[in-house]
Amino acid sequence: MRNILTVGLTTILSAGILWASSPTDRPERTHGYGLGRPATDQEIWAWNIDVAPTGEGLPAGQGTAKQGAAIFAARCATCHGPTGQEGPMDRLVGGAGTLASQHPVKTIGSYWPFATTLYDYVHRAMPFPAPQSLLPDEVYSVVAWLLYRNGIIAEDVVVDAHSLPGISMPNRQGFLPDPRPDIPKP
Amino acid sequence: MTKYLQEERPSGDDGRPDAEGESLLNRRGLLAGAAGLVGAMLMGSVTPSAEASTEGSPEDPTRVPGAAPTAYGQRSAFEKSARIPRSWWSSLTPLQDSHGILTPSALHFERHHNGVPTIQPTRHRLLIHGMVDQPWTFILDDLKRFPSVSRLAFIECSGNSGSEWRGPAGQTAQQTHGLTSTSEWTGVALKTVLQEVGVNPDASWMLAEGSDAAAMTRSLPLAPILEEAMLCYAQNGEPLRPEQGYPLRLLIPGWEGNTCIKWLRRLKLGRAPFMTREETSQYTDLMPDGTARQFTMVMDAKSVITSPSGGQHIQPGFVEIRGLAWSGRGRITLVEVSTDGGRSWQQATLQEPILPKCHTRFHFPWQWNGEDVILQSRCLDDTGYRQPDRATLVAVRGINSVYHYNAIQSWHIAADGKVSNVHA
Structure with missing residues (x-):
């Protein structure tokens, strides 16, 4: 797990280097206009919901696929189908080995590079009619169910802030930086 | 005049003028009281309503007072161009x-x-x-x-x-x-x-x-x-x-x-x-x-002929080909138009202002002789990037990348003047 994390971080950091700031770009603090005010801890706490690939931002709590099955059925299946494959909205499960085919099926299992993104997005934006309504244990449980149904973890794995960043996604190495211009000149 | 009077109607859906219309009439009480006919004409022409109306447009607008000022303007009620949700x-x-x-x-x-x-x-x-x-x-x-x-x-x-x-x-x-x-x-x-x-x-x-x-x-x-x-x-x-x-x-x-x-x-x-x-x-x-x-942020140069374009009909004779070109990397420096499906290209006129990372309008004067043709446009930006044709783009990216399609657009003009989308 430690190795997976290290490889992941190295790739992220090299992506960062691609766009690295030079020191002269740094916006030095001026307070020249005297506008705005310091943010309160409460203000930051209320909105600081992002989860990074390192796991930073993951809250306390935990869940397993077994617990997630019931939550998915109640809160998610209407849009994504009983097994996460039937739609009508985004297909979440399956698609392994299809990315290079004529009809790629991009799902969590076949396409998503980071397991942490699942927590971030499910909490942030799902369920569609009631975003941010799931409690941390419920989010961890749904995430566990989706990872289990995609064959990425076993059914009894406890997903929490410690385990989620170390879960290796099948398409982790599938993303490359922008190489454009990529069209040969006529 | 007869036609105008027949088309004139009160503004409210229930057949009564709305309150704002009444107050406007009162302000123009002198005119409104002068003659029933004038009052009716005013009601038809000045009564504000939630939507600008095409009803009651006079045959000769120089003979009827126009509409009153409004707080937040609207386009002419005759114009219907709309987004498609x-x-x-x-x-x-x-x-x-x-x-x-x-x-x-x-x-x-x-x-x-x-x-x-x-x-x-x-x-x-x-x-x-x-x-x-x-x-x-x-x-x-x-x-x-x-x-x-x-x-x-x-x-x-x-x-x-x-x-x-x-x-x-x-x-x-x-x-x-x-x-x-x-x-x-x-x-x-x-x-x-x-x-x-x-x-x-x-x-x-x-x-x-x-x-x-x-x-x-x-x-x-x-x-x-x-x-x-x-x-x-x-x-x-x-x-x-x-x-x-x-x-x-x-x-x-x-x-x-x-x-x-x-x-x-x-x-x-x-x-x-x-x-x-x-x-x-x-x-x-x-x-x-x-x-x-990943992180393919910039939108590459692209152009499209907006007129004539798919769904429109044109008549033989003079046709100004009009379109838009833009590049996320800088300024548009050249737009070329083809009226023969890409076999030959001619330079279009770029309309000022030509701004970086902004739509640029281009024009090209053309005589359509009624023949079956394919119109295309392609652009160049100040980085030297030229908008690709479809085959070149697809050869590099395949057909499953979903985003950033910027190939040359082809519009087919049939002998009857009907314009449609084709891939040439």
Whole structure:
């Protein structure tokens, strides 16, 4: 797990280097206009919901696929189908080995590079009619169910802030930086 | 006159003039009382209503007093050009009806990820935190007090023309290219606001988050956006439209539309991308070998003939070919038009102003002799990039990358003058 994390971080950091700031770009603090005010801890706490690939931002709590099955059925299946494959909205499960085919099926299992993104997005934006309504244990449980149904973890794995960043996604190495211009000149 | 009187009717749906109409009549009491006929004419022509009416238009408008001033103007009731709401997620700008380079705010395309939020501007705040000297909060009035900047810029959804990857799908220019629009944007430079807060020198990425029901997020590399990015509160001289991010949005000129986070509430500085769903699962470009390109931010040069275009009919004789060209990398330097399916090309006239990262209008005078032809346009930008033909683009990217389709558009003109979308 430690190795997976290290490889992941190295790739992220090299992506960062691609766009690295030079020191002269740094916006030095001026307070020249005297506008705005310091943010309160409460203000930051209320909105600081992002989860990074390192796991930073993951809250306390935990869940397993077994617990997630019931939550998915109640809160998610209407849009994504009983097994996460039937739609009508985004297909979440399956698609392994299809990315290079004529009809790629991009799902969590076949396409998503980071397991942490699942927590971030499910909490942030799902369920569609009631975003941010799931409690941390419920989010961890749904995430566990989706990872289990995609064959990425076993059914009894406890997903929490410690385990989620170390879960290796099948398409982790599938993303490359922008190489454009990529069209040969006529 | 007879025709006019027959068409004239009271404004209210229930047959009674509305209260505002009555007060206007009272103000013009002298005229209204002078003769029944004049009063009826006034009622027909000056009674304000929620929608401008085509009813009661006089045969000779020089013989009838016109309408009274209104608080917030509307276009002529005879004009019907409209966005096409394509789904819950987006609507398309009617490029085929456009003139010049500006998109009316009411016709700017829409793309949102869980609806348009209703935000009270006095309650809206922007939080800047993470790798900064001190976390900071601004209310909208704070941001409006900073030195202001305005610029004209296009915003194009990276999915614009995405339906064309697998073959000609859209029937009109609106359906093929309607996810791009140009506005004058006004706000404060991102750099000015970040300087006010102070950014840690090790910070190289910034998460931008919206206050919509998707809490839409993108990670943005700081270095390439710092000189041009703006926090915008105005569009075409008035506050942003709700669907364009009211009361505050990010603008990164030339970058795919989804990076210009609308309803902006939070900027978090960090040392690496946050890898949100919108830059992993979405807005990544799948290549034929199964790998995907990530952080493909810039919209490459593209052009489209907006008239004649799909769904229109033309008559033999003089036809001015009109279109739009734009590049997310800079200024358009050349647009060429082909009237023979790409065998020969002729230079079009570029209409001033020719601005970087902005729609540029082009014109080309043409005589149509009634023959079956294919019209195309292609553009060049000041980086030397030339808009590719479809075969060249598909040879490199395949047909499953979803985003960033910028190939030459072909419009077929049949002998009967009907224009349709083809892939030549």
